[in-house]
Amino acid sequence: xxxxxxxxxxxxxxxxxxxxxxxxxxxxxxxxxxxxxxxxxxxxxxxxxxxxxxxxxxxxxxxxxxxxxxxxxxxxxxxxxxxxxxxxxxxxxxxxxxxxxxxxxxxxxxxxxxxxxxxxxxxxxxxxxxxxxxxxxxxxxxxxxxxxxxxxxxxxxxxxxxxxxxxxxxxxxxxxxxxxxxxxxxxxxxxxxxxxxxxxxxxxxxxxxxxxxxxxxxxxxxxxxxxxxxxxxxxxxxxxxxxxxxxxxxxxxxxxxxxx
Amino acid sequence: xxxxxxxxxxxxxxxxxxxxxxxxxxxxxxxxxxxxxxxxxxxxxxxxxxxxxxxxxxxxxxxxxxxxxxxxxxxxxxxxxxxxxxxxxxxxxxxxxxxxxxxxxxxxxxxxxxxxxxxxxxxxxxxxxxxxxxxxxxxxxxxxxxxxxxxxxxxxxxxxxxxxxxxxxxxxxxxxxxxxxxxxxxxxxxxxxxxxxxxxxxxxxxxxxxxxxxxxxxxxxxxxxxxxxxxxxxxxxxxxxxxxxxxxxxxxxxxxxxxxxxxxxxxxxxxxxxxxxxxxxxxxxxxxxxxxxxxxxxxxxxxxxxxxxxxxxxxxxxxxxxxxxxxxxxxxxxxxxxxxxxxxxxxxxxxxxxxxxxxxxxxxxxxxxxxxxxxxxxxxxxxxxxxxxxxxxxxxxxxxx
Numbered sequence: 001x002x003x004x005x006x007x008x009x010x011x012x013x014x015x016x017x018x019x020x021x022x023x024x025x026x027x028x029x030x031x032x033x034x035x036x037x038x039x040x041x042x043x044x045x046x047x048x049x050x051x052x053x054x055x056x057x058x059x060x061x062x063x064x065x066x067x068x069x070x071x072x073x074x075x076x077x078x079x080x081x082x083x084x085x086x087x088x089x090x091x092x093x094x095x096x097x098x099x100x101x102x103x104x105x106x107x108x109x110x111x112x113x114x115x116x117x118x119x120x121x122x123x124x125x126x127x128x129x130x131x132x133x134x135x136x137x138x139x140x141x142x143x144x145x146x147x148x149x150x151x152x153x154x155x156x157x158x159x160x161x162x163x164x165x166x167x168x169x170x171x172x173x174x175x176x177x178x179x180x181x182x183x184x185x186x187x188x189x190x191x192x193x194x195x196x197x198x199x200x201x202x203x204x205x206x207x208x209x210x211x212x213x214x215x216x217x218x219x220x221x222x223x224x225x226x227x228x229x230x231x232x233x234x235x236x237x238x239x240x241x242x243x244x245x246x247x248x249x250x251x252x253x254x255x256x257x258x259x260x
Numbered sequence: 261x262x263x264x265x266x267x268x269x270x271x272x273x274x275x276x277x278x279x280x281x282x283x284x285x286x287x288x289x290x291x292x293x294x295x296x297x298x299x300x301x302x303x304x305x306x307x308x309x310x311x312x313x314x315x316x317x318x319x320x321x322x323x324x325x326x327x328x329x330x331x332x333x334x335x336x337x338x339x340x341x342x343x344x345x346x347x348x349x350x351x352x353x354x355x356x357x358x359x360x361x362x363x364x365x366x367x368x369x370x371x372x373x374x375x376x377x378x379x380x381x382x383x384x385x386x387x388x389x390x391x392x393x394x395x396x397x398x399x400x401x402x403x404x405x406x407x408x409x410x411x412x413x414x415x416x417x418x419x420x421x422x423x424x425x426x427x428x429x430x431x432x433x434x435x436x437x438x439x440x441x442x443x444x445x446x447x448x449x450x451x452x453x454x455x456x457x458x459x460x461x462x463x464x465x466x467x468x469x470x471x472x473x474x475x476x477x478x479x480x481x482x483x484x485x486x487x488x489x490x491x492x493x494x495x496x497x498x499x500x501x502x503x504x505x506x507x508x509x510x511x512x513x514x515x516x517x518x519x520x521x522x523x524x525x526x527x528x529x530x531x532x533x534x535x536x537x538x539x540x541x542x543x544x545x546x547x548x549x550x551x552x553x554x555x556x557x558x559x560x561x562x563x564x565x566x567x568x569x570x571x572x573x574x575x576x577x578x579x580x581x582x583x584x585x586x587x588x589x590x591x592x593x594x595x596x597x598x599x600x601x602x603x604x605x606x607x608x609x610x611x612x613x614x615x616x617x618x619x620x621x622x623x624x625x626x627x628x629x630x631x632x633x634x635x636x637x638x639x640x641x642x643x644x645x646x647x648x649x650x651x652x653x654x655x656x657x658x659x660x661x
Contacts, residue, residue: 052499074503075498075499076498076499076500076501076502076503079498079499079500079501080501084499085499087495087496087499091493091495091496092492092493092496093488093489093492093493093496094492095488095491095492096485096488096489096492100485103482103485104482104485104486104489104497104500104502105500107501108501111500111501111502111503112503112506113483113506113507113510116481116482116483116486116502117478117481117482117483118481119482120482121482158496161496161500165500165501
């Protein structure tokens with residue numbers, strides 16, 4: 001555990017008595033790409049909420065890096081520490097241009113009001129914005145308003161924005177929901193290339209996509225850890241089968257498909 | 261494309277700042293003469309425009325709708341009014357050093373909070389700092405508790421109502437319902453002379469230009485982009501490492517200060533400030549100016565403040581019964597048909613005319629209709645015109661958002 005990027009110990013989160021996370025222990029290495037799966041209500045998004053500071057656990061510790069306790073910090077402080085979050089539905093600034101979206105996301109020494117009011121970007125910052133846009137394939141659309149992008153392009157823009165924050169840990173919530181097959185494949189490549197330098201935590205339903213990108217898979221169930229391991233091993237685990245097959249809806253279909 | 265707009269703006273600014281007072285100096289027989297009354301009226305409109313700029317910064321950019329800006333306007337106006345009352349001194353009706361209403365209310369000594377207002381420099385600082393500090397405390401509590409959207413609007417409205425009630429009380433020693441009036445001098449200069457009114461007009465016009473420059477500097481900076489980003493997706497701003505609460509607090513305080521300056525310039529020009537300028541109704545009227553002119557553009561806010569009040573002064577003299585009906589109709593019309601206000605409507609009209617003109621010589625059934633549909637769906641046509649090259653590239657995905 002000496003090289004952990006994120007470490008959750010005994011974390012419990014409850015909403016009006018419903019335990020979204022129940023004494024969860026979770027641990028991720030640096031430069032690891034981890035996929036978290038689980039049926040609806042398993043606590044996947046709550047896990048991201050706890051790490052990114054949106055939800056404060058009622059019990060337990062959340063440690064980032066060596067010894068930073070995240071439970072006492074606000075969302076923007078956690079973001080400034082180097083934890084980026086990509087939301088499930090693309091969340092970009094539709095009234096700003098694609099370029100400006102990335103410009104605002106760029107990692108900076110200070111994001112306070114005064115600093116932001118005074119500073120002007122030099123060539124280095126512009127190069128970084130341009131490089132980020134090229135990476136996500138939006139290099140030619142810098143001047144377009146983000147509201148005019150397609151759904152897939154918005155997803156990539158948001159990934160680009162999170163990358164521009166230069167995070168050590170990237171939290172990605174269902175990045176391929178609503179994307180075409182081709183877009184899904186491109187998103188997978190993008191995440192893999194990001195994971196070469198950073199730690200990435202992905203939540204996903206789409207098992208095809210999970211197989212494309214996953215090395216280690218964590219399965220959550222009813223707010224707790226069900227099992228963890230390489231994707232092939234997890235797919236064969238009888239407990240995973242039971243959890244998924246006991247369910248109805250898209251998740252179980254995914255799992256059936258996954259076990260074939 | 262932008263050139264004629266810019267030119268028009270400069271001409272309008274020159275006419276307002278230099279042209280009007282010069283025309284006032286012309287002999288009354290001249291066709292270009294602007295009467296003292298008209299100049300004074302426009303002086304009042306320009307103070308409203310200063311307030312509208314701040315309100316637009318808050319609402320049009322950061323998306324925070326305040327229904328209580330009359331309070332900040334009132335704080336500035338009362339701060340200035342208190343100094344002007346003390347300037348009257350023993351020249352008042354009761355020939356007491358105390359303001360007349362205090363004599364009337366049998367107040368024997370000047371209340372402690374009136375005393376600093378003997379100082380002219382204190383007053384000049386107070387007209388900015390009193391509304392600013394008040395907004396800082398109120399905004400800090402509201403934004404820290406993450407009160408946003410319609411809930412914030414409601415509590416600002418409650419603020420306006422309670423401030424109105426407080427200022428109406430005689431026990432507050434602020435003149436009660438009658439407010440502060442009968443000012444004689446403005447920092448030693450007699451107020452009843454046309455030259456003083458001209459001076460006040462010029463000060464107001466210069467203050468408006470200054471306020472405009474300040475707002476423009478803010479909106480053009482990266483912080484201005486953060487404000488627009490907050491309107492678009494506050495959560496994304498938060499997870500990008502910015503504190504939306506701090507940005508909203510900043511812009512709330514700036515806009516309250518501008519409202520205070522507006523109020524301070526209003527009091528000597530109109531000659532009276534009463535709680536009627538503070539309450540819920542005037543605060544909502546202020547929002548209507550910005551909405552009618554076009555929020556999210558600084559020019560729109562100024563245009564709305566001057567335009568709506570110009571119409572008001574014309575309607576209330578010619579058809580006094582119609583004004584409130586007109587105001588209601590204007591607000592509903594803007595909400596239902598012109599969400600971008602007059603400026604947005606003009607721009608859209610210009611684009612449609614431009615498209616019509618362009619279509620005529622070109623081949624039939626070009627892609628223009630699709631684009632023009634897209635135009636109306638995007639809330640800020642101004643920003644879109646800046647990047648025309650992206651439009652042909654992706655006409656269809658516009659509808660997905």
